[in-house]
Amino acid sequence: MSVYSIKDLEHLSGIKAHTIRIWEQRYDLFSPQRTATNIRFYNDDDLKLILNIASLKNHGIKISKIVAMPEDVLADEVRKIEFEDLSHEDQISALTLAMIDLDEKSFASLLELSIEKMGFEKTMVEIIYPFMRKIGILWLTNAINPAQEHFISQLVRQKLIVATDHTQTNENGPLFLLFLPEGELHELGLLYANFLLRSRGARTVFFGQTVPLEALEEVYHKLNPDYLMTSITTSPESKDVQQYIKRLGTRFKNSIVYITGSRVVGQDIEIPTNVSVLNQFEDLNQITRDIAINKSQG
Template structure:
């Protein structure tokens, strides 16, 4: 069972922790357990309940009416809203509950519906990426079970690979090599970047996880790509990041290198002339559209 702090409930539901505490006292919604140091924590069932309440409240139902509903009525009302899926928040909440229950069929159904409605790129940008960002924060704070995180990552990874395979390869497009540093395993962001690049008309070669720079340098001299993209989420170690950035600038000085990830975004990093920072996926989309437009 996963455990959640009240801040986790706030983060996932959008309902302020102060409001949750008031509801807890006034309506006896939860019976949180306590750690040995007397800190409250909440269960999967508590999280599902607050997500259901948030969904109904967002659609105009008063909290006093919601808490008076029998459990089966509350769940039925939420199902009606979920079927309509009128907002991104509804879809993100539905994905969260599918994650909690490890319900692959439900999770895939929601992803497929979002893709049909918005197209794959918009579904990723507006629903899946915000959802994964939330889950990533919970994973870093040890609030969700690692099995839940792997379950979600695997399903999203499958969707990304299929979508990328379906994107036509432009052999005459600008070439991008995509790779992750040694020790870096978080590839979902890079997989999405690979899809975006292909769908916008770039030629991509995806090397994936934990690539030694010496091995990459050999391929680089053979292929002569115009661009390299990498993401630094957990590797290299923080004290080694600046040194790694400098190596990228030196080893691949005849192409433009772009870096992203938690290790560099918002950090005080000095970048060589041929190394740039991508703060978000929108930056990558804008960059590729400009590059492909110039080539055309």
């Protein structure tokens, strides 16, 4: 079972830690355990309860009424609103509950409903990306079981691959090579970039995880791409990132190289002239919009 701090509960539910402490004392909501240094920690059941409370409270139900509900009634009330026109915050909470329970059916249903109402791109940007960012932070701090994170990542990965397969290839579009550095496994962002680029009229070759530069260089000279795109989140090591980026600029000097990831964004790194950093989703959207404009003008 995963272990959460009160800040983790705040982070996932949107309810301030101060408020959670007040409710804990006033309504005897939780019975948190304590570490050897007397710090409270909470379990999956506590997180599920605070998420359910947050969902009902967001729908105008008073906290005094919520805490008086038996557990089965509370669960029924949450299910009644689960497939309504939920706010983004409520959808993210519902996805989190599905993650905790490893409930693939519920997770998939929530995603399908959001895609039906908002479209695939808006669901990715406004629901999935904020959700994965929250989960990613908890995973990095060991607050959640890595198996839960991998469970969700694989479900999102499947959706991205299916959506990409349904895009039409534009044989005259600019060519992008998408890859992750050797040892880098976090590919969801790159998969989404692949989907966006193809849907906007670019040609893409997706190499995926842990690609040695020597192997990439060999196919580079065969394909002569216009662009390369990669993300650096965990590999290479921080001390080696500067040298890696320099090698990208030198080895692929006839192309524009787009890079992103936590080891690049906001870091004090010297960037070669043919390399550009994508600091946020909007940068990627701008690239794909430019491709779409050029395609229509061509």
